[in-house]
Each structure stands twice: as C-alpha cells, then as structure tokens.
Amino acid sequence: xxxSIRTKITLMVILFTTFIVATSWIVCRVVIKxxxxxNLKDNMITTYKSCNTFFEDDNYSDDTxxxxxxxxxxxxxxxxxxxxxxxxxxxxxxxxDGRMMESLYRIMDSVLAKNEKINDKxxxxxxxxxxxxxxxxxxxxxxxxxxxxxxxxxxxxxSKIDSVVKVVTRVFNYITVFLIVxxxxxxxxxxxxxxxxxxKLSHSARRMADLDFETKxxxxxxxxxxxxxxxxxxxxxxxxxxxxxxxxxNLELEKDIEDKQKLDEMRRDFLSxxxxxxxxxxxxxxxxxxxxxxxxxxxxxELEYYYDVIIDEAKKMNTIVQKxxxxxxxxxxxxxxxxxxxxxxxxxxxxxxxxxxLADNIKANLVFEEEAPVYVWSDEFMIEExxxxxxxxxxxxxxxxxxxxxxxxxxxxxxRVCVYNxxxxxxxxxxxxxxxxxxxxxxxRSREYGGSGIGLSIVAATMEALGNxxxxxxTDDGVVFYFDLDNNMPC
Numbered sequence: 001x002x003x004s005i006r007t008k009i010t011l012m013v014i015l016f017t018t019f020i021v022a023t024s025w026i027v028c029r030v031v032i033k034x035x036x037x038x039n040l041k042d043n044m045i046t047t048y049k050s051c052n053t054f055f056e057d058d059n060y061s062d063d064t065x066x067x068x069x070x071x072x073x074x075x076x077x078x079x080x081x082x083x084x085x086x087x088x089x090x091x092x093x094x095x096x097d098g099r100m101m102e103s104l105y106r107i108m109d110s111v112l113a114k115n116e117k118i119n120d121k122x123x124x125x126x127x128x129x130x131x132x133x134x135x136x137x138x139x140x141x142x143x144x145x146x147x148x149x150x151x152x153x154x155x156x157x158x159s160k161i162d163s164v165v166k167v168v169t170r171v172f173n174y175i176t177v178f179l180i181v182x183x184x185x186x187x188x189x190x191x192x193x194x195x196x197x198x199x200k201l202s203h204s205a206r207r208m209a210d211l212d213f214e215t216k217x218x219x220x221x222x223x224x225x226x227x228x229x230x231x232x233x234x235x236x237x238x239x240x241x242x243x244x245x246x247x248x249x250n251l252e253l254e255k256d257i258e259d260k261q262k263l264d265e266m267r268r269d270f271l272s273x274x275x276x277x278x279x280x281x282x283x284x285x286x287x288x289x290x291x292x293x294x295x296x297x298x299x300x301x302e303l304e305y306y307y308d309v310i311i312d313e314a315k316k317m318n319t320i321v322q323k324x325x326x327x328x329x330x331x332x333x334x335x336x337x338x339x340x341x342x343x344x345x346x347x348x349x350x351x352x353x354x355x356x357x358l359a360d361n362i363k364a365n366l367v368f369e370e371e372a373p374v375y376v377w378s379d380e381f382m383i384e385e386x387x388x389x390x391x392x393x394x395x396x397x398x399x400x401x402x403x404x405x406x407x408x409x410x411x412x413x414x415x416r417v418c419v420y421n422x423x424x425x426x427x428x429x430x431x432x433x434x435x436x437x438x439x440x441x442x443x444x445r446s447r448e449y450g451g452s453g454i455g456l457s458i459v460a461a462t463m464e465a466l467g468n469x470x471x472x473x474x475t476d477d478g479v480v481f482y483f484d485l486d487n488n489m490p491c
Contacts, residue, residue, distance in 0.1 A: 043076035345372035376485040389455035394421035435460035
C-alpha cells in the first residue's frame with residue numbers, strides 16, 4: 001500500500017508529540033511533587049535556623065514574649081513550637097489551643113517518653129513524614145534542639161503540596177490535549193510545505209524523462225529540497241547541453257564531408273594561384289634564356305634587356321617564395337616573436353624615407369604629421385613588415401597626384417596605425433576577403449606592379465600572432481587600412 005510522505009510525516013510527528021507529552025506527564029507527577037517537597041523541607045530548615053538565631057538574643061527572655069508570629073522567618077507558614085523545659089515556657093506562632101496544639105503536645109510527649117531529645121550538634125534535628133490521627137492529615141515534622149537546649153517542633157502540611165500538584169496536573173492535562181490537537185492540524189499544514197516541493201520535483205523529473213528540458217524546478221529555499229531542485233535544474237541544463245552537443249557533433253560530422261570537398265577545392269585554388277603567379281615569370285625566364293641560347297641577337301642593348309628581364313622575373317619569383325615562407329612561419333608559430341618597446345613616430349619616418357621615392361614616381365603626396373614621442377610594445381621587425389605592406393599597397397593603388405596619409409587613432413589601451421590612400425573604393429563584398437591568401441580585387445593591375453596577393457595575408461597572420469586588431473574600410477574618396485598596437489605593457 002502506498003503511503004504518502006505527508007502521511008508519514010504526520011504520523012511520525014504525532015507519535016513523537018505523544019511520547020514527549022507522556023514523558024512530561026510522568027515528570028510532572030513525580031518530579032514536580034518531589035521538587036515541592038524538597039522546597040518545603042528547605043523552608044522548614046530556614047525556619048529552624050531563624051529560631052536558632054532568635055533565641056540567641058537576650059530579648060526573648062522577656063516574659064511577655066511567647067508569640068513567635070512575625071519574629072522569625074517562616075517561608076512555608078509552618079507551625080512552630082519551642083519548649084523551654086527549665087522554665088516550662090512555650091513559644092509558638094499560633095494562638096490555637098485546639099487539636100493542632102494537642103497534636104504537637106503529643107509529639108513532644110512521645111519524644112520525651114522515648115528519650116529522643118536531640119543534643120548531638122551533628123544532628124540537631126530530624127524531618128519525618130507523619131500521619132496525624134487526631135487531625136486526620138499528613139504532615140512533615142521537624143523535631144530538634146536549638147543551640148540553647150530548647151526543644152523545637154516545626155510542622156508543615158502536605159495537603160497544600162497535594163492540592164498544588166493536582167492543579168498543575170489538571171492544567172497540564174488540558175494543555176496536553178490542546179497540544180495534541182493543535183500539533184495534528186499544524187503537522188498537516190507543515191507536511192504540505194515539504195510534500196508540495198517534492199511533488200513538483202517528481203513532476204519535473206517525469207518531464208525531463210520525456211526529454212523536455214525547458215522545464216525547471218522552482219527553488220524557494222536553501223535547504224536539502226532546494227539543493228535537490230538546483231541539482232535537477234543543473235542536470236537538466238547539462239543534459240540539454242550534452243544532447244545539443246551530440247546533435248551539433250552529428251551536424252559537424254555531416255559537414256565534414258562538405259569541408260573535405262571545400263578543402264580539396266582550396267588545394268586546387270592554392271595550386272592555381274601559385275602556378276598562375278609563378279607561371280608568367282617562369283615562362284619569361286625560359287623564353288628569354290632560350291633566346292640567349294639560340295643567339296637570337298648580337299645587339300648588346302637587346303642582350304642587356306634580356307638579362308634584365310630574366311633577373312627581374314627571378315626577383316619576383318624569389319619575392320613570392322620568401323613571402324610564402326614568412327607567411328607559413330607566422331601561421332604555424334615558427335616565427336620567434338620579440339616584444340619590445342620602441343618609439344613609433346621615428347620608426348614610421350624611417351620607413352617613409354626609404355619608400356618616398358616610390359610615391360614621388362607617381363607624383364603622390366605622402367603625408368605624416370604625428371609628433372614624437374609615441375611609444376608602443378610589439379615586435380619591431382614584424383610591424384615593419386606589416387606597415388610596409390600597407391604602405392606599398394597604398395602607393396600602388398593611390399590615384400595620380402593623390403594623397404597617401406599615415407595617421408594614428410589613440411585610446412587608453414592601444415594606438416591604431418592607419419594608412420589612407422586616395423583612390424577608388426573597394427567593393428563591399430570584397431572587403432572581408434582582402435586578407436585571404438592570393439586574393440586580388442584587380443588581378444590585372446596587381447600583375448602590373450608585381451602584386452602576389454600575399455602581402456595582406458602576412459599582415460593578417462602577423463596581427464593574429466600578436467593578438468591585435470586589423471582591418472580595412474572605405475572612405476568617401478579612398479580606402480583606409482589599419483592595425484592596432486599596445487601602448488601599455490601587454491600581459
């Protein structure tokens with residue numbers, strides 16, 4: 001038979017409450033009564049000590065003093081009887097010559113008849129429980145001797161204790177019934193606090209079993225149930241992520257076939273680009289070399305022209321090969337990076353001085369107006385290669401009598417080096433492809449000045465190796481290429 005958690009919690013709490021109440025009732029019946037009795041005895045001893053102190057004072061010898069009421073400490077309102085056997089004088093705190101005094105005298109006579117007068121200093125009194133047949137009641141009697149030899153009898157009624165215990169027990173019984181009823185209703189309500197979250201956990205678990213990972217367990221507490229809810233939510237997220245990764249991996253696996261085809265196409269394109277760029281210089285070198293071998297001319301000027309063509313084309317081939325080697329080293333991390341601090345304005349001025357003649361040949365206006373010092377952290381050799389590629393590219397594409405301007409864009413973390421050339425804009429669809437190896441927007445013009453489509457790829461590889469941004473954008477009358485440099489010590 002299925003028993004709900006709510007029922008289990010209710011039964012357990014009711015049983016535990018009943019056990020506690022029963023235990024408390026026994027304690028109330030036994031312990032509380034003993035506490036009252038012990039307190040009563042302590043009060044009788046206090047009264048005894050007060051009498052001892054009182055009769056040490058000479059004032060008590062006054063014949064008019066035989067009433068002890070109000071003259072001694074008597075916390076339990078006990079009946080006190082003190083007898084001086086030498087003078088036959090009796091001191092008491094009650095004005096009652098009836099049955100109570102008769103009972104006390106009987107106790108005194110009994111003690112005297114049995115010769116039970118206590119003179120031992122180590123046992124000046126005894127406390128016994130007695131049943132008085134005259135009064136028909138139980139009492140505690142303290143019988144003893146004061147320090148001056150007087151006999152003392154102190155009597156306290158037990159009926160007061162019994163009546164108090166009965167009242168306390170009756171009140172306790174009422175409280176017990178109320179607590180049991182109240183706890184039953186309270187536990188029913190409290191069990192809902194625990195069972196409802198568990199029901200929600202069960203409902204969410206069933207939905208997760210059906211692969212519905214959108215469901216989440218509401219967590220309102222920081223207890224074990226709340227931790228279980230958080231764990232289920234975390235499990236749901238991880239399962240969803242894992243299944244998503246499996247689906248992604250499956251899609252990637254399907255895409256690998258397409259990537260392999262694209263890779264084959266890229267290999268073919270690479271070979272096509274390289275063969276295209278090397279085919280022409282190789283053909284020229286071969287043709288002019290064969291002409292020289294066949295003694296096609298004896299004219300010294302034509303011979304010198306043949307030699308110059310062969311040398312020039314060989315230089316172009318060497319340039320392409322060297323750029324490919326450098327690009328390969330940078331891309332595969334074989335190029336040693338040496339980060340150092342250097343002054344950027346003087347560095348750029350040196351490069352501009354060596355290339356200004358190329359700008360003058362096309363009557364371009366080369367402008368650089370930044371003032372030193374501007375310090376940056378980077379690899380000076382790699383930055384020289386990247387900046388030279390930008391500058392060479394600008395010189396080749398600037399319009400005749402146009403402007404080439406080098407400028408900085410500064411911020412807190414870095415400095416952006418920009419190279420602007422006045423001229424035709426680059427088509428928007430080609431902007432993202434310019435840094436791809438061997439990509440050329442104007443292939444005919446690239447061939448005209450010997451461009452291989454590798455220079456910008458070297459810039460891209462260099463900046464990625466250094467962890468800096470780079471790019472290109474069009475302006476109203478030209479194009480700007482840029483890259484960033486750290487002006488603070490890189491981490």
